[in-house]
Each structure stands twice: as C-alpha cells, then as structure tokens.
Amino acid sequence: MLQVAKATFIRNTLVMLRAYPWSFVIGHILSGVYTVLFAFFAYHYVFAGQLDERFVQLSGSSDYLSYAILGGAFYAFAVSTLMNVSRSLITELREGTLEALLLTPSPRRGYFLGNVCQQIMRTVFEFSVILVVGAVFGLTLANTNIWSAVLVWVLSTVAFFCQALVLGSLMLRFRDTYITQNTLFVIMAFVSGVTFPIPYLPEWLHPLGQIMPLAPALDAFRQCVIQGKPLLSVSPQLFHMAGLSGIYLLIGTWGIRRMEKRVVESIFG
Numbered sequence: 001m002l003q004v005a006k007a008t009f010i011r012n013t014l015v016m017l018r019a020y021p022w023s024f025v026i027g028h029i030l031s032g033v034y035t036v037l038f039a040f041f042a043y044h045y046v047f048a049g050q051l052d053e054r055f056v057q058l059s060g061s062s063d064y065l066s067y068a069i070l071g072g073a074f075y076a077f078a079v080s081t082l083m084n085v086s087r088s089l090i091t092e093l094r095e096g097t098l099e100a101l102l103l104t105p106s107p108r109r110g111y112f113l114g115n116v117c118q119q120i121m122r123t124v125f126e127f128s129v130i131l132v133v134g135a136v137f138g139l140t141l142a143n144t145n146i147w148s149a150v151l152v153w154v155l156s157t158v159a160f161f162c163q164a165l166v167l168g169s170l171m172l173r174f175r176d177t178y179i180t181q182n183t184l185f186v187i188m189a190f191v192s193g194v195t196f197p198i199p200y201l202p203e204w205l206h207p208l209g210q211i212m213p214l215a216p217a218l219d220a221f222r223q224c225v226i227q228g229k230p231l232l233s234v235s236p237q238l239f240h241m242a243g244l245s246g247i248y249l250l251i252g253t254w255g256i257r258r259m260e261k262r263v264v265e266s267i268f269g
Helices: 002-018 023-046 053-059 064-095 098-103 108-136 146-174 178-191 203-210 214-226 231-268
Strands: none
Touching: 002 108, 023 064, 023 108, 064 108, 064 146, 064 178, 064 214, 108 146, 146 178, 146 214, 146 231, 178 203, 203 214, 214 231
16 A cells, blocks of 8 residues: 555655646645735735624634634645645546556555645645745744644545545536635635634534534634644544544545546446
C-alpha cells in the first residue's frame, strides 16, 4: 500500500508542477483572501466596528476579524482537500487512465492515501499564505494553543477525506465535477459558520450545518486558536467530527466501489 501511495504522490506532484502548477493553488488562495477582505471591510465599514452581545455569547470571543479570517482560511483548506481527493477518479476517467487503474491489483487505499498526502503539501502552503494575509488585516494568534490546533487540523483532514469519498462517488455517477462540487462548497460556506455563527441561520437550516464536518472542525479550531483551549475542551466537537467521518467513510467506500463497477461495465460491457 505504501508503494502505491508513494507512486501516486510523486505522479500527482509532477503533474501539478508541469501541467498546471499554480492555477488551482492561486484560485484557492484568492478565495480565502477574498473572505479575509470581505470580513475586514464589512466589520469596519458596514458594522462600524461594533458587534452585538449575541455574537460574543455564541462565538465566545469579541474578535470578529480573527473569527472570520480563520473561517476563510479553514474553508479554503476544506475546499482544497475535498476537491483534490474527490476529483482524482473522474480525472483518471477523463484522461483515459481509469480502466488501467481499476484493472491493476494495487490497493485503492494506497491510491487515495497518495492523493491525500499530495494535497496536504498544497493545502499547508495555501493555509499559511491566507494566515499571513489575515495577520495583516487583524488576525490575532497570541493565545493560540499550537499543539491542540495542529491536532484538530490533522483530524479535520481525515474528516474531509471521508467526505471527499462521497463527493467523488457522486462525480463518477453524474460524470460532472463543477456543478456537483460547487453546489456542495456554496452550501458549506453558508451553513458551516465560516463568517458567522450557525445559530444566526433559520432553525430549519441548523441540521444541514451539523452534517458538514467543516462545522465542528472549524468550531474546535477557532477555540484552540482564539481562546487557547486545550484539546479536552473541544472533545464534543471532535466526537461529532469523528461520528460524521465514520458515516461518510462507510457511504463513500460503498459508493466508490459501486461506481467503479459501473464504470468497468460501461467500458468493457
């Protein structure tokens, strides 16, 4: 499995450097930077630097800029992870290499592990750039519990990978990437608390936010960074994220296997 993961990592890295080295990376960075700028201008020129007591009560902090900037950075990280992993099989299909991949005896776990490792390299860079830009516009990291934040980030990567399996099976089913992924990303940005707490939404939208791993992951990460809380204090969010990861993993594994079978039948049937 590790050999397959290593080979996939090297291949994807070479493709990224030679074919389209900066397009996806710059696009993801810009989306996060736009969120930072939107939060900055909205806070200073629309809200006049004022927040209501409900926001402080729901978020646990009066630092809206850090709240929104971390939301934008973590959202860009989630989108990058979901996009890079979920598009892997349908990209193979479009390039004409999917049938060769499906017929090889190599374990699929190694293939997806290689994709995850390669995207981590990209998302760390994207995430760091957004945080640096955010620091210029008001992001405060003085109270950060570094190790807790890093562990939440790692666990979030696992959760987004599990969700990406479900998204990838849907892409194979509909032979589409843009409509499928963009619909999910817009919903995630709206219901997961990226720029404002989820309770501000109508009550009937709250359950939709709770089935997105981004919501508990972002809540836990903010608490570790803004308030400096230890990992034990965010254990409810981590258990929530772990439960969603297990459900998405089961559905995604079943969906990928089913779609692979349909693709093979359509090619060789």
